[in-house]
Amino acid sequence: MALLKVTDLHVYYGVIHAIKGISFEVNEGEIVTLIGANGAGKTTTMQSVIGLIHPTSGTVEYDGKTITNMPPHKIVRMGMTQVPERRRIFSELTVAENLLMGAYTEKDKAKIKNSMDEIFELFPRLLERKNQIAGTLSGGEQQMLAMGRAMMTHPRLLMLDEPSMGLSPLLVDQVFSMIKKFHENGTTILLVEQNANKSLAISDRAYVLETGRIIMSGTGAELTESDDIKRAYLGG
Amino acid sequence: MKIIEIIISGLNIGVIYAMIALGYTMVYGIAKLLNFAHGDIIMVGGYAICVFCAMSGSRTFFFVSIVAAVIICTVLGIVVERVAYRPLRGATPIAVLITAIGISYLLQSLAQIIFGSAQRYVTVPDLGKIMIGSLGIKWSTIITLAASVIVMVSLSLFVKYSRIGRAMIAVSEDRGASQLMGINVNIIITITFAIGSALAALAGLFYLLQSPYITNTFGAMPGIKAFTAAVIGGIGSIPGAMIGSLVLGLIESICDTIVPIAPYKDAIEFSILIIILLVKPTGLLGKVRREKV
Ligand SMILES: Nc1ncnc2c1ncn2[C@@H]1O[C@H](COP(=O)(O)OP(=O)(O)O)[C@@H](O)[C@H]1O
Ligand SMILES: [Mg+2]
Numbered sequence: 001m002a003l004l005k006v007t008d009l010h011v012y013y014g015v016i017h018a019i020k021g022i023s024f025e026v027n028e029g030e031i032v033t034l035i036g037a038n039g040a041g042k043t044t045t046m047q048s049v050i051g052l053i054h055p056t057s058g059t060v061e062y063d064g065k066t067i068t069n070m071p072p073h074k075i076v077r078m079g080m081t082q083v084p085e086r087r088r089i090f091s092e093l094t095v096a097e098n099l100l101m102g103a104y105t106e107k108d109k110a111k112i113k114n115s116m117d118e119i120f121e122l123f124p125r126l127l128e129r130k131n132q133i134a135g136t137l138s139g140g141e142q143q144m145l146a147m148g149r150a151m152m153t154h155p156r157l158l159m160l161d162e163p164s165m166g167l168s169p170l171l172v173d174q175v176f177s178m179i180k181k182f183h184e185n186g187t188t189i190l191l192v193e194q195n196a197n198k199s200l201a202i203s204d205r206a207y208v209l210e211t212g213r214i215i216m217s218g219t220g221a222e223l224t225e226s227d228d229i230k231r232a233y234l235g236g
Numbered sequence: 237m238k239i240i241e242i243i244i245s246g247l248n249i250g251v252i253y254a255m256i257a258l259g260y261t262m263v264y265g266i267a268k269l270l271n272f273a274h275g276d277i278i279m280v281g282g283y284a285i286c287v288f289c290a291m292s293g294s295r296t297f298f299f300v301s302i303v304a305a306v307i308i309c310t311v312l313g314i315v316v317e318r319v320a321y322r323p324l325r326g327a328t329p330i331a332v333l334i335t336a337i338g339i340s341y342l343l344q345s346l347a348q349i350i351f352g353s354a355q356r357y358v359t360v361p362d363l364g365k366i367m368i369g370s371l372g373i374k375w376s377t378i379i380t381l382a383a384s385v386i387v388m389v390s391l392s393l394f395v396k397y398s399r400i401g402r403a404m405i406a407v408s409e410d411r412g413a414s415q416l417m418g419i420n421v422n423i424i425i426t427i428t429f430a431i432g433s434a435l436a437a438l439a440g441l442f443y444l445l446q447s448p449y450i451t452n453t454f455g456a457m458p459g460i461k462a463f464t465a466a467v468i469g470g471i472g473s474i475p476g477a478m479i480g481s482l483v484l485g486l487i488e489s490i491c492d493t494i495v496p497i498a499p500y501k502d503a504i505e506f507s508i509l510i511i512i513l514l515v516k517p518t519g520l521l522g523k524v525r526r527e528k529v
Contacts (some may be wrong), residue, residue, distance in 0.1 A: 047412075050416065051415075052412050052415060052416075071415070071420070072415035072416060073415055073418050073419055073420045073421070076415070076416060076417070076418040077418055081416060082416050084412070084413060084416060088410050088412070088413040088416075089413075090405065090406050090409050090410065090413070091409065092405055092409055093402065093405060093406070097402055100399075100402065101402060101403070101406050101414075101417045101419075102417060104399070104403065104417045104418045104419055105417075105418035149417075150416075153418075
């Protein structure tokens with residue numbers, strides 16, 4: 001059974017029909033990528049799944065339950081979380097306080113402490129800057145913080161919206177290896193990227209989104225070989 | 237001596253403004269709305285004290301009346317948010333503004349229906365004075381200053397170190413990202429209204445200790461002045477509201493000494509405020525928020 005199943009989703013912004021009936025699924029243990037150009041509807045899709053945007057029609061099911069139109073704070077408590085586009089860390093809070101916000105739904109102090117130690121082990125850079133105001137971090141550090149913050153509750157499904165956006169090639173590699181690490185530790189991943197090359201390389205399956213429709217899907221390897229994909233997204 | 241008197245009187249009025257300005261600034265920062273009915277919560281708190289004090293002249297009953305006023309205002313704040321503002325979440329700011337003005341008039345009219353339009357005397361106890369050298373300070377002033385400082389320090393610690401307090405900062409900075417953390421924004425907004433309204437009740441009490449008369453527009457002028465103080469401090473900022481209020485209180489106290497005639501005093505006071513805002517449009521501690529795309 002799919003962990004996440006989206007069926008015939010439609011989203012309007014006023015009169016703009018941004019998502020025109022898309023369906024996809026993510027199975028437990030997979031890394032699935034939605035690739036698509038700027039404005040294809042990737043962020044809209046992610047935000048609809050987690051309840052930040054209300055779809056006009058269609059259903060979202062998570063772990064066998066229909067979660068369409070549930071408020072995000074309830075969906076998050078079911079074990080799904082998201083690293084949003086442009087990171088959206090809390091720039092007025094310190095690094096440690098941002099991580100505490102990530103564990104907002106957890107009341108057990110000892111568990112929070114453990115998670116925080118784990119994150120600091122994964123991202124030693126954040127430990128060094130533990131008490132620094134997050135708004136003063138570099139772009140790469142902010143991305144690490146956003147990922148660490150999302151992992152504080154050990155989500156079952158982690159969604160990442162363009163985590164490589166605006167980062168140097170070295171940092172992009174770090175981000176992708178971190179995603180692989182989360183996956184190896186048992187987290188199911190739904191990734192949204194414009195960087196098709198790197199994301200297809202780590203994906204089990206992928207969907208290609210174009211102006212609100214899924215125009216192609218397949219395994220990471222199949223799509224990497226596809227001539228259309230090469231031409232449109234892989235710069236070849 | 238005169239200088240010390242001016243400063244004490246300025247601080248006294250300043251901390252009262254702070255009790256009110258904190259409500260404006262927290263609600264603005266977290267719920268992103270200007271609650272123009274906030275001043276009338278002070279009035280409701282004042283009438284609550286008036287009614288309870290009239291029931292018995294004893295001092296213990298005076299403390300009961302304070303607790304009652306705080307509870308009534310807190311509940312009223314929560315109800316106003318729930319009934320009038322929450323359904324308008326996502327509506328245009330102008331619709332919210334009109335609603336706020338409507339609630340303000342509604343509360344004032346209800347007070348007039350219940351208590352009449354004549355000024356009422358509130359039987360708060362006269363706490364007397366303490367003499368320090370040749371300087372006489374009213375006990376009510378000392379209590380107002382001490383209680384306000386305790387409230388402001390506790391509130392700052394609460395916001396900085398508690399889970400709910402951090403959630404308030406998070407919601408004020410980015411509501412969507414807060415929801416991704418599992419924060420129920422509605423609850424945070426309810427708590428914000430509750431805190432702001434409880435502080436407004438205290439402001440009503442402190443006013444009555446200074447001058448024990450009340451009408452249905454009791455909260456209007458303090459409301460506007462405290463709102464101005466919040467803007468001077470940088471609306472949305474908690475320390476800003478405190479500093480803005482103290483600045484306003486001191487300016488008021490100085491103006492009061494130079495020209496003790498109300499219209500002149502207010503005119504000078506607001507001119508100074510306009511100058512401050514011309515020099516620093518975001519307020520003393522206000523930040524220019526980066527636009528979110
Ligand atoms: N808040 C909004 N209001 C109106 N149109 C929007 C809004 N957000 C996105 N859109 C439009 O919806 C489409 C999909 O946007 P988005 O989901 O952000 O795409 P992507 O994440 O793939 O770049 C675009 O045409 C965009 O202009
Ligand atoms: Mg996007």
